Amino acid sequence: MRPRRPEPHTLAGAYAMDAVARADRVRFERHLARCAACAHELAELREATARLAGAVAAEPPGDLVRRAVASAARTPQLRPAVPGPAVRRRVLRIYLPGSLEHGRWPAHPTWSLRSGLAIALAAVFLAAAAASGVTALTAAHRLGTAELRDHQIARVLTAPDAIMLTARARPRGTATVVMSHRYRSLVLTTAGLPPLPAGRRYQLWLMGPSGDRSAGLLPIPRGGMTSPVIATGLASGDWIGLTVAPEGGSPHPPSSPILMLNLTT
Amino acid sequence: MPGADLGALLGEVAKGDQAAFEALCSHAAATVFGVVRSVVRDPFQAEEVCQEVLLEVWRCASRFRPGRGSALTWVTTIAHRRAVDRVRAERRLSEREQRAATHSIAYDEVADTVAARLDRERVRRCLGSLTELQRESVTLAYYGGYTFREVAGLLGVPEGTVKTRMRDGLIRLRDCLGARR
Numbered sequence: 536m537r538p539r540r541p542e543p544h545t546l547a548g549a550y551a552m553d554a555v556a557r558a559d560r561v562r563f564e565r566h567l568a569r570c571a572a573c574a575h576e577l578a579e580l581r582e583a584t585a586r587l588a589g590a591v592a593a594e595p596p597g598d599l600v601r602r603a604v605a606s607a608a609r610t611p612q613l614r615p616a617v618p619g620p621a622v623r624r625r626v627l628r629i630y631l632p633g634s635l636e637h638g639r640w641p642a643h644p645t646w647s648l649r650s651g652l653a654i655a656l657a658a659v660f661l662a663a664a665a666a667s668g669v670t671a672l673t674a675a676h677r678l679g680t681a682e683l684r685d686h687q688i689a690r691v692l693t694a695p696d697a698i699m700l701t702a703r704a705r706p707r708g709t710a711t712v713v714m715s716h717r718y719r720s721l722v723l724t725t726a727g728l729p730p731l732p733a734g735r736r737y738q739l740w741l742m743g744p745s746g747d748r749s750a751g752l753l754p755i756p757r758g759g760m761t762s763p764v765i766a767t768g769l770a771s772g773d774w775i776g777l778t779v780a781p782e783g784g785s786p787h788p789p790s791s792p793i794l795m796l797n798l799t800t
Numbered sequence: 801m802p803g804a805d806l807g808a809l810l811g812e813v814a815k816g817d818q819a820a821f822e823a824l825c826s827h828a829a830a831t832v833f834g835v836v837r838s839v840v841r842d843p844f845q846a847e848e849v850c851q852e853v854l855l856e857v858w859r860c861a862s863r864f865r866p867g868r869g870s871a872l873t874w875v876t877t878i879a880h881r882r883a884v885d886r887v888r889a890e891r892r893l894s895e896r897e898q899r900a901a902t903h904s905i906a907y908d909e910v911a912d913t914v915a916a917r918l919d920r921e922r923v924r925r926c927l928g929s930l931t932e933l934q935r936e937s938v939t940l941a942y943y944g945g946y947t948f949r950e951v952a953g954l955l956g957v958p959e960g961t962v963k964t965r966m967r968d969g970l971i972r973l974r975d976c977l978g979a980r981r
Binding site: 548549551556559580581583584585588594595 | 814816818821822825826829830831832833834835837838847850851854855858859860861862863868869870872873876877879880881884920923924938941942943945946947948949951960962963964965966967968969970971973974977
């Protein structure tokens with residue numbers, strides 16, 4: 536209609552009434568993630584729309600509630616978005632020898648982690664990397680960045696604000712994530728995911744108010760583990776999702792991810 | 801039931817409490833069913849969508865953030881979104897859009913259906929206090945499940961105008977209805 540794109544802010548009313556097609560929805564949600572005033576306004580507009588709903592309240596068929604309760608008994612619930620028992624968060628500190636542009640390094644040319652749990656998780660992480668060809672990870676657990684194929688991965692692993700998260704996949708397997716807000720990036724490895732038939736691959740997604748973005752296919756597992764992949768461009772409110780996709784990847788995330796992990800800390 | 805209690809119930813539901821879920825359903829089902837039926841219209845499908853909504857409430861109860869609005873608002877937001885998704889999918893399938901291409905048919909159809917069910921005098925009065933374009937835009941969008949672009953087409957008004965009328969209309973509605981229930 537108009538030659539220039541109007542402010543997404545003006546979409547608030549239409550958005551509050553779900554009167555937006557997907558592209559507009561994504562555009563507004565991207566704006567919403569950065570606009571506290573909009574979130575406040577949206578909450579107020581939604582109170583009005585809830586009243587519109589209440590105005591047409593109608594008694595449902597007699598057994599509707601009973602059937603809903605029966606289905607609920609068979610339906611698993613989403614875990615809380617805040618850290619729960621299956622999602623462990625630890626600050627991960629990795630100290631490297633040599634010259635790196637960020638962070639301060641101790642005298643010891645080793646890396647240390649804050650807790651035993653994190654050490655165990657990191658071992659999984661590093662073993663996955665080693666098993667699948669990132670050769671820089673030596674038996675002595677020394678990271679030599681010069682040898683890392685992907686400097687970006689090293690940068691995230693060694694970021695001063697690196698955080699480690701793990702999550703379980705369904706039906707089995709775990710994903711381990713090291714995330715840096717500073718670099719808006721994360722590195723992910725997996726262990727123990729079920730092998731996939733030929734022509735199928737695991738695909739990583741970033742999902743959130745900024746829309747759903749593919750972060751690429753995971754490498755084919757070796758020794759039950761996938762080598763680290765990096766996802767950049769993390770946005771506020773993002774989740775990661777892991778799905779099973781055709782060989783070339785899928786343009787949209789299917790509705791049934793095998794793993795979801797909230798990155799909000 | 802006061803909003804705070806519904807919020808507390810939702811908190812229990814999030815912990816997997818089926819009795820709390822049943823209580824929550826009993827309190828919210830009429831609102832959910834009402835709004836879904838208004839948008840979806842077909843009673844059979846409305847029932848189906850209603851089931852989906854209640855199950856989604858069960859599944860996602862842990863995602864409710866009390867700071868962002870009341871529990872009932874959260875539930876109706878889910879219900880409306882689901883209903884709209886269904887009716888849009890239906891429209892794409894049956895190409896009902898062509899039938900609805902004339903504004904008079906679409907608006908009258910939606911408005912008639914809604915008028916019969918607008919049993920809350922206050923909401924009706926507040927809707928009546930909107931300008932004609934605000935009221936038509938809000939009614940077609942919320943109860944009709946149309947996007948603002950579709951509404952613009954139906955009403956023969958620029959998209960930008962409809963968009964601002966929707967926002968202005970909702971703000972006016974909110975002010976008219978007052979903050980308290």
